[in-house]
Each structure stands twice: as structure tokens, then as C-alpha cells.
Amino acid sequence: MSATRHRAVGGGVNHVLDYLRRMQAENPSFFYAIQGDNDHTGGSIFWVDATSRMNYAYFGDTVVFDTTYRTNRYRVPFASFSGLNHHGQPVLFGCALILNDSEASFAWLFQTWLHAMSDRRPISITTDPDRLIQMAVTQVLPETRLRFNRWSIFKETQEKLAHIYQSQPTFEIEFKKCVNETETINEFESSWVSLLERYFVMDNEWLQSMYNARQEWVPAYMRDTFFGDFSITERNIGLNSFFEGFVNASTTIQMLIKQYEKAVASWHEKELKSDYDSTNTSLVLKTPSPMEKQAANLYTRRIFMKFQEELVETLANPATKIDDSGTVATYRVAKFGEEHKAHTVNFTSFEMKANCSCQMFEHSGIICRHILAVFRVKNVLTLPSQYVLKRWTRNAKIGDMQDEHATELPNNSRESLTDRYNTLRQEAIKYVEEGAKSIHVYNVAMDALQEALKKVSSAKNQSPISAEDGALSNGRNQELHAAGDIETVACQSARGSHQSAFYFY
Numbered sequence: 001m002s003a004t005r006h007r008a009v010g011g012g013v014n015h016v017l018d019y020l021r022r023m024q025a026e027n028p029s030f031f032y033a034i035q036g037d038n039d040h041t042g043g044s045i046f047w048v049d050a051t052s053r054m055n056y057a058y059f060g061d062t063v064v065f066d067t068t069y070r071t072n073r074y075r076v077p078f079a080s081f082s083g084l085n086h087h088g089q090p091v092l093f094g095c096a097l098i099l100n101d102s103e104a105s106f107a108w109l110f111q112t113w114l115h116a117m118s119d120r121r122p123i124s125i126t127t128d129p130d131r132l133i134q135m136a137v138t139q140v141l142p143e144t145r146l147r148f149n150r151w152s153i154f155k156e157t158q159e160k161l162a163h164i165y166q167s168q169p170t171f172e173i174e175f176k177k178c179v180n181e182t183e184t185i186n187e188f189e190s191s192w193v194s195l196l197e198r199y200f201v202m203d204n205e206w207l208q209s210m211y212n213a214r215q216e217w218v219p220a221y222m223r224d225t226f227f228g229d230f231s232i233t234e235r236n237i238g239l240n241s242f243f244e245g246f247v248n249a250s251t252t253i254q255m256l257i258k259q260y261e262k263a264v265a266s267w268h269e270k271e272l273k274s275d276y277d278s279t280n281t282s283l284v285l286k287t288p289s290p291m292e293k294q295a296a297n298l299y300t301r302r303i304f305m306k307f308q309e310e311l312v313e314t315l316a317n318p319a320t321k322i323d324d325s326g327t328v329a330t331y332r333v334a335k336f337g338e339e340h341k342a343h344t345v346n347f348t349s350f351e352m353k354a355n356c357s358c359q360m361f362e363h364s365g366i367i368c369r370h371i372l373a374v375f376r377v378k379n380v381l382t383l384p385s386q387y388v389l390k391r392w393t394r395n396a397k398i399g400d401m402q403d404e405h406a407t408e409l410p411n412n413s414r415e416s417l418t419d420r421y422n423t424l425r426q427e428a429i430k431y432v433e434e435g436a437k438s439i440h441v442y443n444v445a446m447d448a449l450q451e452a453l454k455k456v457s458s459a460k461n462q463s464p465i466s467a468e469d470g471a472l473s474n475g476r477n478q479e480l481h482a483a484g485d486i487e488t489v490a491c492q493s494a495r496g497s498h499q500s501a502f503y504f505y
Contacts, residue, residue: 012253048094086396087274090242107138223359313369333370345377365389
């Protein structure tokens with residue numbers, strides 16, 4: 001951490017720690033950890049509340065790690081983990097103060113965050129293009145697909161090639177078009193070579209380094225992995241969307257917690273409003289298709305509108321069969337007048353499975369117009385279940401926590417107090433939703449709740465409490481030195497120097 005930032009943080013770290021201790025005492029599912037020695041002078045701090053941990057169980061398939069403070073010269077080294085909820089809105093998965101910019105510090109942070117999330121690894125993660133972060137992700141999340149944020153790369157390219165941008169005003173437009181609008185790897189490669197030759201920048205070192213890293217940031221290479229993007233350019237923005245407007249370069253550490261709470265409350269209100277709108281506002285159907293009606297009843301409002309857009313487009317994208325092996329039929333789908341942009345769809349009737357060369361479903365979890373066009377031809381009237389991701393539905397947070405991408409929670413995920421708390425909390429939310437539907441149901445629910453409370457109190461008095469649970473339920477912090485993999489990662493990253501950590505549940 002720079003000397004300027006160290007002075008800016010100063011004794012404010014204690015203000016943050018006091019808040020974390022208070023929150024943990026109020027809620028046993030609030031988690032925080034401190035890296036390094038217990039004087040908190042050089043180590044990083046991570047925290048995540050119960051709601052964020054629960055949200056990660058539902059929406060932790062793709063993650064954004066925001067370190068805007070490093071590029072925008074924030075006074076406070078504030079970083080965050082976030083994702084997308086069922087409305088496509090930012091949802092928080094944890095925060096950190098990174099008091100030491102090093103490989104060891106980032107490795108510790110990722111390992112600690114993963115530990116707080118019951119070691120459930122995301123499918124993908126988006127970060128700023130940074131060597132230290134890349135090394136930490138590779139070490140801690142080797143099976144997670146890493147993507148660099150294009151907005152950061154475009155911004156840095158503008159700085160590195162300022163002379164070209166000024167002398168050749170069309171370069172920026174063509175550069176972004178080459179990256180954003182090419183759909184296949186071959187198309188990108190051809191367009192890239194043509195761009196460099198046209199502007200005589202074949203030997204430019206910056207562009208060569210960006211080309212070498214193309215598999216980490218160019219969309220054509222990332223289409224086979226889920227990132228939750230609804231379009232190629234949609235996530236071509238900065239990473240700090242959750243805290244945008246709340247935390248910026250002028251935010252002091254004394255202001256941080258207040259702004260953090262404001263951001264959390266603001267997005268919570270937006271999610272509740274979107275939940276209400278999805279359930280209580282009428283959607284305008286544009287076709288007589290049973291599939292559209294089905295989708296309107298399943299998806300949240302925003303996701304339905306994206307699906308509806310794809311469905312309507314099938315009218316202008318006819319599917320033509322070009323091959324049929326008996327089990328798999330291949331179709332060519334192209335928009336009228338744009339046959340040169342045709343896509344290929346393979347369809348297996350027996351399994352009701354289809355895959356498209358555009359790979360929109362793999363990338364966004366929403367079925368594309370090309371597959372829907374084939375469904376029309378094959379008279380598939382409703383969406384097969386495998387093409388409805390629960391994470392995009394109104395019921396995304398109702399029922400069991402399901403992982404649609406086949407990454408299971410560890411066997412002991414429900415053994416701790418934290419996980420028991422989360423499970424009961426989710427069931428209680430469902431109980432409240434059902435119990436408030438009418439006066440009669442409300443009265444029945446209240447009577448049952450009072451009876452259940454008596455039984456729980458009786459069981460609590462009769463059942464012995466473990467030493468761990470007793471300490472936690474009384475709100476006393478327990479300092480636990482990091483062990484096993486977490487300590488090993490920190491030590492290895494520090495190339496032999498000792499690192500310790502303190503966890504608080």
C-alpha cells in the first residue's frame with residue numbers, strides 16, 4: 001500500500017474492526033477475517049454478512065472482483081466480490097480492505113473468501129487485468145474461468161496509444177468493433193490482423209501483449225462459459241457497479257462503513273421492488289406461443305423481456321435443415337438479408353437438446369433466437385426444463401439451494417452453526433411469505449409459530465450445547481489461526497515468509 005493511502009487509512013481501520021465485531025456479535029452468520037499479525041497494521045481484512053453468503057448459494061456461478069481503488073487512486077483500498085441476482089442486478093458476495101498489494105495478500109483474500117462460501121467455487125470470475133490478481137486466481141481457483149474486464153483494457157489502451165487515438169480518430173471505433181462484434185475466433189483473428197495492418201501498428205508492444213492475453217478478455221474466446229451477460233457489450237463497463245455512487249476516490253475510511261450500508265440497503269430495496277414488479281405487474285405477450293406464456297410465468301420481468309426479444313426475432317430468422325443423421329438434425333438459421341451471418345444449430349429430438357454456434361445459452365443462460373427458431377420448426381411448444389435456469393426465475397431463492405452447473409456443496413456444508421442459521425433463515429422467509437397471504441392464514445401461522453417457539457425453547461433447555469456453539473451463541477469472538485490449505489496458500493505465496501490469519505464467526 002502506498003504511503004499516501006496508508007496515511008489516509010490510518011487509525012480508521014479500528015473503526016471498521018469495531019463495526020465488524022459488533023455485526024458478528026449480533027449475527028453468528030456474519031463472517032470476518034484478518035490477515036497477518038493481530039495488530040492489524042499490515043494485513044488485509046475481509047468480511048461478508050449472512051445475506052451475502054446466502055445470495056452466493058443461489059447466484060455464485062459467476063463473480064466480479066472489483067479493485068477499482070487500484071486504478072482510480074482511491075483513498076481507501078476497498079475491494080468487493082459481487083455477482084448478478086435473478087433480475088440481473090448486482091448482488092454482494094463480500095468486501096475487503098487490502099492493506100498490502102501483494103500476491104500473498106490476494107491469495108489470502110481469495111482463499112478466505114472461498115472458505116466463507118463453504119469452498120463452493122464459481123464457474124467464472126471477472127477482474128481487472130492485473131498480474132497479481134491473475135496469479136492469485138490461478139492458484140486458489142484453478143478451475144474457475146478468469147476474464148479480464150474489457151472496459152479496463154479499452155481505457156488503458158486509450159492511454160497507451162494516445163498518439164494513435166489522436167492522429168487516427170477511427171482507430172478506437174475499429175478496435176472496439178474488432179473485439180466486440182466478431183463472433184468466432186477465426187473472425188476475430190482475421191479482423192485483428194487487418195486492423196493492425198491498416199493502421200501500421202503490427203509491431204506495437206502494447207497491442208501485442210493484449211493479443212497474447214486475448215483468451216482472457218476477447219468475447220469470441222469466452223462464449224462457452226457462463227458469465228451472465230445478456231449481450232456481448234453489456235458488461236463492457238467498470239466493475240464497481242454495486243458501489244457506484246456510494247464509494248469513490250474521495251471516500252474516507254471513516255465514511256466507508258456508512259456508504260457500504262447505504263449501498264447494501266439501496267440494492268436490497270431495488271431487488272424487493274423488482275420482485276414485486278415481477279409478481280404483480282402484467283406482462284404484454286407479443287405472440288400466441290404457449291412458450292411465451294410459460295416463460296412469462298417462470299422468469300423475472302427483466303429476464304422474460306430478454307427471452308421475449310429472442311422469441312419475437314424467430315419470425316425474422318427462419319431455420320433451414322441442412323443435414324440429418326437420424327438422431328441429430330443440423331439447421332442453418334439466418335436473418336432475412338443477413339445470410340452471411342448464419343448460425344448452425346444441432347438438434348436431438350429424443351433428448352430435446354439443441355446447441356447453437358452463437359453459444360448464447362452457455363454464456364448467458366438464456367436461450368437464443370436460433371434454437372427457438374428450430375423449436376418452431378420442430379413444433380416444440382414449451383421450453384424444455386434444461387433451458388430454464390432457476391437462477392433467472394422468480395423462484396430463484398425459493399426451495400433448496402440448487403447448483404445448475406453441477407458444482408456441489410461440500411458434504412459438511414450444513415454441519416456448522418453458520419450453515420444451520422442460514423438454512424433456518426431461508427425456511428423462515430418462505431414461512432413468512434406463505435403466512436401473510438390472508439388474515440386466516442396469518443392467524444394460523446402465528447399460532448403455529450408460538451407453538452413451535454415453545455418446543456424450540458424446551459429442546460434448547462434439554463439439549464447440551466457444544467463448547468463451540470455456546471461460545472458463538474453468546475456472541476464471543478474466537479480467534480482461530482488459519483490451518484491447512486488457507487495457511488499453506490498464504491505461506492507459499494509469500495515464498496516462505498510466515499503468514500497467519502484470524503477468523504471470526
